[in-house]
Amino acid sequence: xxxxxxxxxxxxxxxxxxxxxxxxxxxxxxxxxxxxxxxxxxxxxxxxxxxxxxxxxxxxxxxxxxxxxxxxxxxxxxxxxxxxxxxxxxxxxxxxxxxxxxxxxxxxxxxxxxxxxxxxxxxxxxxxxxxxxxxxxxxxxxxxxxxxxxxxxxxxxxxxxxxxxxxxxxxxxxxxxx
Amino acid sequence: xxxxxxxxxxxxxxxxxxxxxxxxxxxxxxxxxxxxxxxxxxxxxxxxxxxxxxxxxxxxxxxxxxxxxxxxxxxxxxxxxxxxxxxxxxxxxxxxxxxxxxxxxxxxxxxxxxxxxxxxxxxxxxxxxxxxxxxxxxxxxxxxxxxxxxxxxxxxxxxxxxxxxxxxxxxxxxxxxxxxxxxxxxxxxxxxxxxxxxxxxxxxxxxxxxxxxxxxxxxxxxxxxxxxxxxxxxxxxxxxxxxxxxxxxxxxxxxxxxxxxxxxxxxxxxxxxxxxxxxxxxxxxxxxxxxxxxxxxxxxxxxxxxxxxxxxxxxxxxxxxxxxxxxxxxxxxxxxxxxxxxxxxxxxxxxxxxxxxxxxxxxxxxxxxxxxxxxxxxxxxxxxxxx
Amino acid sequence: xxxxxxxxxxxxxxxxxxxxxxxxxxxxxxxxxxxxxxxxxxxxxxxxxxxxxxxxxxxxxxxxxxxxxxxxxxxxxxxxxxxxxxxxxxxxxxxxxxxxxxxxxxxxxxxxxxxxxxxxxxxxxxxxxxxxxxxxxxxxxxxxxxxxxxxxxxxxxxxxxxxxxxxxxxxxxxxxxxxxxxxxxxxxxxxxxxxxxxxxxxxxxxxxxxxxxxxxxxxxxxxxxxxxxxxxxxxxxxxxxxxxxxxxxxxxxxxxxxxxxxxxxxxxxxxxxxxxxxxxxxxxxxxxxxxxxxxxxxxxxxxxxxxxxxxxxxxxxxxxxxxxxxxxxxxxxxxxxxxxxxxxxxxxxxxxxxx
Numbered sequence: 001x002x003x004x005x006x007x008x009x010x011x012x013x014x015x016x017x018x019x020x021x022x023x024x025x026x027x028x029x030x031x032x033x034x035x036x037x038x039x040x041x042x043x044x045x046x047x048x049x050x051x052x053x054x055x056x057x058x059x060x061x062x063x064x065x066x067x068x069x070x071x072x073x074x075x076x077x078x079x080x081x082x083x084x085x086x087x088x089x090x091x092x093x094x095x096x097x098x099x100x101x102x103x104x105x106x107x108x109x110x111x112x113x114x115x116x117x118x119x120x121x122x123x124x125x126x127x128x129x130x131x132x133x134x135x136x137x138x139x140x141x142x143x144x145x146x147x148x149x150x151x152x153x154x155x156x157x158x159x160x161x162x163x164x165x166x167x168x169x170x171x172x173x174x175x176x177x178x
Numbered sequence: 179x180x181x182x183x184x185x186x187x188x189x190x191x192x193x194x195x196x197x198x199x200x201x202x203x204x205x206x207x208x209x210x211x212x213x214x215x216x217x218x219x220x221x222x223x224x225x226x227x228x229x230x231x232x233x234x235x236x237x238x239x240x241x242x243x244x245x246x247x248x249x250x251x252x253x254x255x256x257x258x259x260x261x262x263x264x265x266x267x268x269x270x271x272x273x274x275x276x277x278x279x280x281x282x283x284x285x286x287x288x289x290x291x292x293x294x295x296x297x298x299x300x301x302x303x304x305x306x307x308x309x310x311x312x313x314x315x316x317x318x319x320x321x322x323x324x325x326x327x328x329x330x331x332x333x334x335x336x337x338x339x340x341x342x343x344x345x346x347x348x349x350x351x352x353x354x355x356x357x358x359x360x361x362x363x364x365x366x367x368x369x370x371x372x373x374x375x376x377x378x379x380x381x382x383x384x385x386x387x388x389x390x391x392x393x394x395x396x397x398x399x400x401x402x403x404x405x406x407x408x409x410x411x412x413x414x415x416x417x418x419x420x421x422x423x424x425x426x427x428x429x430x431x432x433x434x435x436x437x438x439x440x441x442x443x444x445x446x447x448x449x450x451x452x453x454x455x456x457x458x459x460x461x462x463x464x465x466x467x468x469x470x471x472x473x474x475x476x477x478x479x480x481x482x483x484x485x486x487x488x489x490x491x492x493x494x495x496x497x498x499x500x501x502x503x504x505x506x507x508x509x510x511x512x513x514x515x516x517x518x519x520x521x522x523x524x525x526x527x528x529x530x531x532x533x534x535x536x537x538x539x540x541x542x543x544x545x546x547x548x549x550x551x552x553x554x555x556x557x558x559x560x561x562x563x564x565x
Numbered sequence: 566x567x568x569x570x571x572x573x574x575x576x577x578x579x580x581x582x583x584x585x586x587x588x589x590x591x592x593x594x595x596x597x598x599x600x601x602x603x604x605x606x607x608x609x610x611x612x613x614x615x616x617x618x619x620x621x622x623x624x625x626x627x628x629x630x631x632x633x634x635x636x637x638x639x640x641x642x643x644x645x646x647x648x649x650x651x652x653x654x655x656x657x658x659x660x661x662x663x664x665x666x667x668x669x670x671x672x673x674x675x676x677x678x679x680x681x682x683x684x685x686x687x688x689x690x691x692x693x694x695x696x697x698x699x700x701x702x703x704x705x706x707x708x709x710x711x712x713x714x715x716x717x718x719x720x721x722x723x724x725x726x727x728x729x730x731x732x733x734x735x736x737x738x739x740x741x742x743x744x745x746x747x748x749x750x751x752x753x754x755x756x757x758x759x760x761x762x763x764x765x766x767x768x769x770x771x772x773x774x775x776x777x778x779x780x781x782x783x784x785x786x787x788x789x790x791x792x793x794x795x796x797x798x799x800x801x802x803x804x805x806x807x808x809x810x811x812x813x814x815x816x817x818x819x820x821x822x823x824x825x826x827x828x829x830x831x832x833x834x835x836x837x838x839x840x841x842x843x844x845x846x847x848x849x850x851x852x853x854x855x856x857x858x859x860x861x862x863x864x865x866x867x868x869x870x871x872x873x874x875x876x877x878x879x880x881x882x883x884x885x886x887x888x889x890x891x892x893x894x895x896x897x898x899x900x901x902x903x904x905x906x907x908x909x910x911x912x913x914x915x916x917x918x919x920x
Contacts (some may be wrong), residue, residue, distance in 0.1 A: 015198035019698040021238050021689060025624040025680040030587025056424030062634060063589040065418030069607055069637030071593055089376035093398070097194035102376075107323050131330055141542030165330075169424070180664040201694060233626035234648065239697070240621045240690035241648055247803045254818070257803040257908065258657065261648035263627060269645055279801035414666075418614075418644035420634050433641035522685040539581055550630050554644075 014039065029147075032063040032072055037147035043139060045080050045152075047113045048072035054116040078112035079173050080137035082155060083163045085109050085116045089126050093100070104129050108155060112173030123156035132168060134160035134176075182564060184401035184408035185525040187217025187394035193357035193510035196295035197388040202237055203249035206291050208392035209515075212252055213287065217394040218405040221251025224394070225283040230260040230270025230290040231514030237296040238433040250289060251471065262418075264317075264460070264549025266290065267517025267554030271545070272414050274395050275558070279411070281352065284397050291390035318383060318463065320551065322375035325465040328429045329377065334468060334483035336377075337560035340368045342464035343382045343508060349484045350505020352493075357387045357510040382464040382508075389512035391519045398564075409525035412542070413444030413559040419455040421551040434473040439557040445542070445559035451476045451490075451499050454559075455540040456527045457562070458520035460506045460547045467491065471501075474546065493537060501537040503527070510517075517547025521558055528562045568783040569662050570793035570917055573603040579743035582679040583773035587620075588628055589644040592635040592675050592775045599671070599777040603791060607637035608864060609778065612667035617651030617674040618874045621686050621885030632675065633816040633879045643667070649712035650674060650839075651776065651876030652900035652910050656799060658780060669781035674875030676773065691904065692806060697829050706904045708763045708793065710833045714844050715762055719814055722762060727742040727752035728843040729766045736865030737899035743870040744747045769841040769871040776783025776875040778882055783917060794888040794896075794914040798826030801910035806903065813905050822911040823853050823897065831915070834893035835860045839900045841867050847905065849899060863887065877901070877910065884914045 029037060032048055036059075039046040048061035051074045056065065061072050087106035093099070104126055107116035121129060122137070135155035145151045163176060189212025191197070197205055199281070206229075214220055227250050229243045239245060243259040250257075255490050262269040267290040270302060274288030330336070347363045350356035363381070371381035401408040417437035419426070445454040459474070461467045471482030471491070489495035493503040502508070504523040507516050524533040524545035532540075541562045575598040583591055590639025599755045600607060600811045608614050614636060629646045636642065643666075648654045651674025658670035678686075684702035691697045716722045727750045736745035759765045786793040800820035802825075804811055811817075823829075836859050840846035846868075850861055862868075864883040867876050884896035902908040 007340065017694065017698070019238075019693065023621075023681055023686055023689070025625060027624070027680055028585050031585045031590050033587065034585050058424070062631065063587050064593060064634045065423070066425040066634040067425075067637065067639040069593065069635045071590070081657070086323030086327045088319060088378075089373070090319060091373050091376070094319075105319060105323075107580070115422055131327065179664060211779065233620055235620065235626050237693070237695045238689065240687065241619065241902070242690075242693075243649075243803075244690050244907060245692045245806045247908075248806055252803055253805045254802060254821070256801050257650050258653055261629070262646050263630065273645065273660075276657070276660040276664050276666075281658040282660060282663060416643050416645060417641040418633055419638050419641040420636075421630060423639055436641050550627070553630075553633070 007048040010103060021115050030063050032061040035075060036061050038149050040149065041145050041147050043142065043151065046075050047078045049074050049076060057112060058115050059110050059117055076112065078107045078108065078110040079175060080160065081175055082108040082110045082135050082170065083168050084129065084131055084133040084135060085168050086131055087121065087129055102126060106129060106155070108135065111171045111175045114169050116169070119152065120154040121156065122154040132162035132165060134158050134163065181281045182398040182410065183275050183278040183395055184410045185393050185560065186396045186401050186404040186408050187213040187219065188522045188526055189213030189216055189392045190355050190519065190522065191389045192355050193387040193389040193512060195387065199292065200458050200488040202239065202242065202293050203246055205293055205457065206246055206289050206390045207249040209291065209392040210289050213392035213394050216406065222283060224287045225305050226250065226277055226286045227252040228258045228270055228274035228277065228286060228288040230266045230518065231292055232261070232264060232266055236374050236513065250287070252469050262549055262554050264513060265517050265547040265554040265556045266549065267515050267519065267549030268521055268545065269416060269517070271393060271521040272300055272416060272558065275411055275414055278395050285400055286395050286397060287392060289390060289392040290515040292512035292514040293320045293388045294386045294512060295388050307317065318375040318378050321463055322378050324428050325463065326377055328465060328469050329454060330490060331429065332480045337365065338465040338468055338483040338486055339377065340365050341486055342467040343368045346461070346502050346506045346508040348494055349503050349535055350509030353504045356505040357385050373379050376519055378463050380543065384511035385464040385513040387510050387545050389515050391512060391515045391522050391523055393525070407510060407529045407562065409528045409560040410564050411464065411558060412561045413441040415557050417555045419553050421553055428552065429469065430473050430479065431552050433553060436524045437557050438474045441557045441559055447559065450474060454499065454542050454544050456500050456503060456537040457499055457504070457544040457546065458504060458523040460507055460517060460520055462511060464508060467501060493535060503532065503537055517556060520547055521545035525560045539562035567663060568795055569659055569780055570786045571778055571780050571881070571885045572786050572789065572791040572793045572915065573599045573779035574885050575599040576872065576875065577774035578741045578881060579772035579774055579872060581743065581772060583677060588623070588675055588677055589631050589635045591677065591773065592632055592673060595775045595777045596635055596673065599779055603779045604789065608642055608671055609637060611669040611671045612643065613658055613661045613670040614642055615646065615670060615672050617647050617649050617654040617656035618676060619648055622676045622678045622688065622873055623680050649902055650877035650902060652881060655778065655878055655881060656801060658912065659799060661798065662782060668785045669779065671779055672878060673775060673777035674878045675775035676873035676875060678771045678873045679773050683913050693800060699884045703904060704760050704763065706767055706808065708760045709843065709904045711762050711844040711846055714814050717814060720844055720847055722754060723750055724847060725843040726750040726768055728846050729753045731864045732862060732868040733917065735863050736869035739864045739869060741870060742865050744863065745773050745869060763842065767843040769867045772870045772872050774875065775794060775874040776872060776879045777883060778878055786917065792889040793917045794885045795917045796912060797915050798913040800825035800884045801849035801908065803908040806907060814848065816848050816906050816909060816916055819849055819899060819909040819911060820852045820871050822909055826896060826911045826913045828853065828911065828913055831895050833859045833895060835863060835884055835887050836860055837864060837866065837883045837898050839877050839880050841871060843868065844893050845906055881912055888914055888916050904916055
C-alpha cells in the first residue's frame with residue numbers, strides 16, 4: 001500500500017474544463033419596438049411618446065416612457081437630421097462587428113426627438129467631430145432595408161450651424177430654424 | 179429605527195486576471211473563510227448567507243447561489259442572491275446588513291464575487307441583440323461620451339484622468355491583494371498608453387479580474403464582544419433611476435446625489451470632505467473620480483478635478499480626503515465583487531486594519547458602488563464608533 | 566417587531582407565449598392594476614421597490630434594468646433586485662420595513678420564458694463542473710425524484726394523477742390559469758408517459774407574464790383604508806445542491822421554514838405550494854403534515870400556470886386573495902428554487918383585524 005502514489009501525485013492538476021454552452025432563443029422585439037422597426041423598414045425614423053401634449057419623444061422606443069413608467073402609445077415621425085450630443089472615438093474592434101477602428105460612435109438626438117440614440121458617424125474627420133455638430137443619416141439602398149436600425153449606414157456631418165448645448169435634445173422636427 | 183449592526187470580519191481573495199487554481203466554489207469559499215477567520219468564527223456561527231454577483235452570463239452559471247450553498251456552509255440556512263448590475267457588491271452588503279438591522283438575524287455572512295475569466299466579459303455585458311445596432315463596445319464605449327461631456331462642462335485639463343490613473347495604481351501598489359501592481363507607473367506612461375474609447379486610455383481603465391470579497395455582519399451585542407474592532411454601520415442607502423429618459427442628467431446623476439444625501443443624513447455628515455476621513459468609491463474609469471467628487475458633494479459642481487490635481491485624494495501626497503487607498507476599481511475589478519470591496523475597504527480603514535494603505539487615524543469612511551448606466555447606487559458610511 | 570400586511574396583489578394571465586410583448590410591456594399593465602387596487606399612482610408612492618427576474622430566461626443580461634422603465638423612477642427611488650423568484654424580493658422588502666427604512670414596498674416579478682427552452686436553460690443552474698455539462702434538464706431531475714417516490718411505495722401514479730385532476734378543476738375558478746378543465750384522474754392516467762414516470766400533465770406549463778404585490782405596515786394599511794392580510798411569519802432555507810446528499814422524497818427545509826414561520830400556531834385553512842411537478846405537491850403536503858381541513862392549491866397551483874420568477878410571489882398573492890375575500894382566515898404560501906425542491910420559502914398570512 002505504501003508504494004502506491006496518492007491521487008494528486010498520479011495526475012496533473014486540473015486548472016480548467018471546457019464546457020461550452022449553447023442555448024437557442026427566439027427573440028422578439030416588443031410591441032413598441034416592432035412599430036418602430038416596421039417604419040424603419042419603410043425608410044422612416046419614428047419616435048414614440050405618451051399620448052399627451054408636450055410628452056417627450058423617444059427614439060428608439062422601448063415600450064415605456066421611463067420617467068413616468070407609462071406606455072408610449074403615440075407615434076411621431078422624426079427627422080433623419082440629428083445633433084451630436086456627445087461621442088467617443090473607438091480604437092478597438094467590437095466583437096461581432098466588422099467595422100475597423102478607429103471609428104466614431106456618437107450619441108445623436110434626431111430633430112423632433114428628446115433622447116439620444118447610439119450610431120456611427122462617418123465621412124468626417126474624426127478630429128473635427130464635436131458636441132453640437134449637425135449630421136444627417138446616410139441610408140442603405142432601399143432594396144436592403146430590413147427591420148433594423150442598420151438601414152442607416154451611418155450619419156455624416158452637414159453644413160448647418162452648431163446647436164447650442166442647452167438646446168440639444170429640444171429641437172423640433174423642422175430642425176434649428178423651425 | 180434600525181438596529182445597530184457592525185462588520186466584524188472581512189475576507190478577500192487576491193485579485194488577478196485568471197484564478198485557475200480554484201473553482202468558482204473555491205473562490206467564494208476562500209473569501210468566506212478569510213472573513214470568518216478574521217472574525218474568529220466558523221460557518222456554524224452564521225445565521226444566513228447573502229450572495230451577490232453581476233450578470234450570470236459572466237460565468238455561465240444560472241443563479242449560482244443554488245450550487246454555491248455547499249461551499250458557503252449555508253445548508254439548512256437562508257440564502258439570498260442579489261443582482262443590481264455593477265453596484266451589486268454594495269447592494270449585497272446593504273441587503274446583508276438589513277438582515278441584522280431588522281432584528282431578524284444576529285450574524286450573517288455576505289459574499290460577492292466574479293470569475294470573469296470563465297467567459298468573455300465584454301460579450302456578457304453587451305451580447306448582440308437582434309434589431310439593434312451592435313455598437314455597444316462594452317462599458318468604456320458607453321461611458322466615454324459622458325466623460326467627454328464632463329470635460330466640456332468643467333473645462334478640466336487632460337491630465338486629470340491621467341493623474342487619477344497614476345494615483346490609484348500607486349495606492350494599489352501598497353495593497354498586496356490588488357490585481358495591478360504598478361509601483362513605478364508615471365504620468366507619461368499613462369498618457370502614452372493606447373487610446374481605447376477616446377478620451378479613455380488603456381491605463382485609465384479598470385482591469386478584468388477574478389476575485390471575491392466577504393464580510394461578517396453582526397448585531398450590537400455580538401459586535402461588542404468581537405475579537406477585533408468592529409466597523410459600525412452608520413448609514414445605508416440605495417437609489418435607482420431609469421437608464422435613459424428625456425432630460426436625464428447623465429454626468430451628475432440625481433440618483434447618486436440623492437443616495438449620498440440620504441446616507442450622509444443618517445451618519446450626521448454635513449460636509450463630506452471635512453467629516454469623512456477616507457472614501458472607497460467605484461471609479462472604473464479614471465475620470466469618474468472628479469465626476470463623483472462632485473456628485474457626492476466633496477467639491478462644488480465643475481471643481482471636482484481641482485481636488486484631484488491638488489492631491490487632496492492621494493494618500494501618498496498626504497491629501498486631506500484620500501479616495502481609494504486600496505487602489506480602487508482601477509487596480510482590481512472582479513465586477514460583482516468590486517462594490518463589496520469598496521464597502522469592505524471602508525470598513526478596514528475604520529477598524530485601523532488596512533495595512534500599508536491605512537489612512538492614519540481614520541474614524542469615518544464612505545463605501546460607494548454604482549452600476550448600470552450610472553443609474554444604480556449603493557452607499558454606506560462606517561465608523562470606528564457607534565455614533 | 567412591526568406588523569406587516571399585504572394590501573394588493575395582481576398578476577397577468579398565464580400564457581404560453583406573450584408574443585411580441587417585451588418585459589416592460591408585460592410589467593406595465595400588472596403594475597397599473599396593483600397601483601389602482603391600492604389607490605396610488607406609481608412607485609413614487611411607496612418607500613421601497615424590489616423585483617425578481619432571471620436574465621437567462623430571455624437570454625439577455627440585465628433583464629431587470631428594463632423593469633425599472635416601468636416604475637416611473639423619476640425622481641430616483643429606493644430599489645433593489647434579486648436574481649431569484651420575486652418571493653425573495655418580498656422577503657427582502659419585509660426586512661426593509663422591519664428595519665424602519667420603509668413603511669411600504671412594491672414587489673414584482675416577471676419572466677418571458679417562451680423565447681428559450683426553459684427546462685434546458687435551467688439545466689445550467691446546476692453545478693457547472695459535474696452536473697451542468699451533462700445538460701440534465703429540470704424535468705429529468707424531477708422524474709428521477711418521482712421514480713424514487715414510486716419505487717419506495719410512497720406514492721402511486723394515481724396519486725400523482727389526482728393532484729393533476731384537482732389542479733385542473735380548481736383552475737376553472739382561476740381567470741389567470743393557462744391549463745384548466747373538468748379532468749379526472751383516469752383521464753390523466755390514460756395519457757402516455759412523456760419522461761418516465763412523468764406524463765406531460767404532471768409537469769407545470771411554461772408561462773410568460775408578471776405579478777406584483779404591495780405590502781406595508783398594518784398602520785399604513787389602516788391609514789389607506791384597505792383590506793389586508795397580515796404576514797405573521799416568513800422564513801426560507803436552502804439545502805445541499807447535490808441531489809445525492811438529500812432525501813428527495815421529503816422536504817426538510819420546507820418543514821423547518823414552516824416551523825420557523827409559525828405554521829403550528831394555528832389552523833391552516835389554505836396552502837398554496839410552488840410545486841412544478843405533481844409528485845412535489847404530495848411531498849410538500851406530507852412534509853408539513855397538512856390534512857383534509859386544508860385546501861391545497863385552490864388556484865390550481867403552478868400546474869395550472871407558471872410565471873417563472875413570479876410564481877412564488879403569486880402563491881403569496883393567491884393566499885392573500887382568499888383571506889381578503891373571506892374564504893380563509895389563515896394560510897400558508899410556499900416557494901421553491903433549484904432542482905428537486907432544493908430551496909424553500911414559507912410565509913404565513915392571517916386575516917387582519919377589521920379597521
